[in-house]
Amino acid sequence: MSNLSKYVYAMGRGPSKGRNLTRAESTDAMCEILSGRAAPEAVGALLMLMRYRGETPDEIAGFVDAMRMRLLPWQDVNVDLDWPSYAAGRTRGNPWFLLSAKLVARAGYSVVLHGWNSHQNPVASVVNAVNNLNIPISDSPDKTKTALTTHGITYCPLGDIDQSALDLLRLCEVLGLRSAINTALRALNPCIAPATVQGVFHPSYRGLQQASAALLDQKNMTVIKGGGGEFECNPCKDTQVFMCNQDHEDQITLPASMDEHQRLSAASGDGDETAALWQGSIENEFAKQIVLSTTTLALKTCDPMLTLDDASNWAAALWADRQQNRASA
Template sequence: MTETFTFAHLVRTLGRGSKGSRSLTREEARFAMTEIWAGRETPAQLGALLMLMRVKEETPDELAGLLDAARTEQPHWNGGARRIDWPAYAGKRRQPSWYVLAARALARAGYPVLMHGGGEHTAGRQYARQVCEALGIPVAKDWEQAQALSLTEPMVYCALEHFAPKLSHIIDMKAELGLRSPVNTLVRHLNPTGAPVTLQGMFHRPYQAIHHETARGLGDARNAVLKGDSGEFEVRPDSDQTVLMLSPVHAESIEWTRVLPKRSIRPPEPDLQSLLDTWSGQEQPEYGLAAIWETMALVLTLSDDLSQEEARERARQIWQAR
């Protein structure tokens, strides 16, 4: 029974050594996040739990249990209905954030988006928040404003700290602990608005299956996990990619074929002005437009049960009508 658990019990379960330790059950992980959310753990217990889970690598059952509690405890959404939950936590290292333009075009075409992010720790990276601010996409100052804005705005950005401050604090602990924690994985599954379409971008290949199985365990009906550019949910149009999906009609693993024949030269750093000029139509970058259209097409494939070619044609139509 959950009542018999203690935080010390969980740490002991994870840390008994190679022969005595094991991963947490889903119920144990749910208890852990309930305690964390309420602030009933000590700093030492929290650090020990997070790092022990990280060293062995978090399991889908552990993540699903943590998320059972987090999704229950996070504030209720009373704003406008969102079609797409778009987490954006990685930041872009070389290419500009083409995925933000893809999300904006989809939102304006009747696929409302909540984009959320946090943990903007890496110098030189371009994060969704600054791109949204530059483009004039509403950036909420708190959770209440995010809900109010969503009643009239098709796309809203809200920082993690405004709806899950404890999780935001844990992500910020990277500077103290020296490592990312399982919370960096689970925040991509929070889906705070209960949107029917959920997306996860990741960088490290082994985490693709972990995200996929976590979404399955949570019962997400329309989910896509992509090894996206710099870890964001953005298709690389110059590379064939495997996408893991949960969908009523599509196979769980689909091959997303490249549309550019050879690998593009990466710019030294992400340029913000190129995003503004591409949105306005002043620039027509081959790679950028392909990344936008392909990212849109992947989301449309998942959302509307389209084939890749149908989705690509629809994406171009939406972009032209933006």
């Protein structure tokens, strides 16, 4: 019996005898998967059993432990804020959250975006948008260090961080369902930044991500239900915020900043408008408020001592300053 088979057996024995995996078992299972030794049938069985039973914080932390073992060079990159982007779905509009990431970098925090996005229309393309926004794409730790020195921000495609992790993520195309890989990659934080922001599509995953971050000794972390699963606020709604701050977990509410009710996708036109909004060549108050509310939470994650009002005021000042200096952006 292979290492993976015993874990499939443990989880799949039935309602009364089956169980979830411990953190150590999950680490061992993911090491086996990433080594390429596990049979693909066993990989699919394990991931779907985990989905059926419900992922646990120990399982997610174990998966992340194993993934990080392969990323030691990335852990030498000095980063302030980790920003995963793994949303999928055709309902996504412009990736306005990238403007928030740029504002956080303007505030003096180094920001690493990383991810992979599927099944999205061209308007939602993160890769296209980072090119238009002068956010460099980095495919190695050395290039990431250089990009952070010159720009304070960079985007790292998952395939360049770990192709095997991307292959696992893309199993959703075969299985037809998301798996614990989607959850683990949001918690991956390849550079072990002290702060990380995460977006989820299903509200129940907020607590799971929060508890997983605590097990992983994540210093500061914020997770919200965001548009399509991105870390992106809808300013027309109160946003329930799940946080890790040093040694404790907390929940707060970011109040809505607009009275009207709109979907996030309503802020988008027919093409990528992120660069135009940044440069001030278009006016879009809804999109601007998306950016400002998202920036507010990102800044508070970087500095938990900030009040929401302080973070909001800082976000507004950063936005105004980028308007005055947009020629250099």
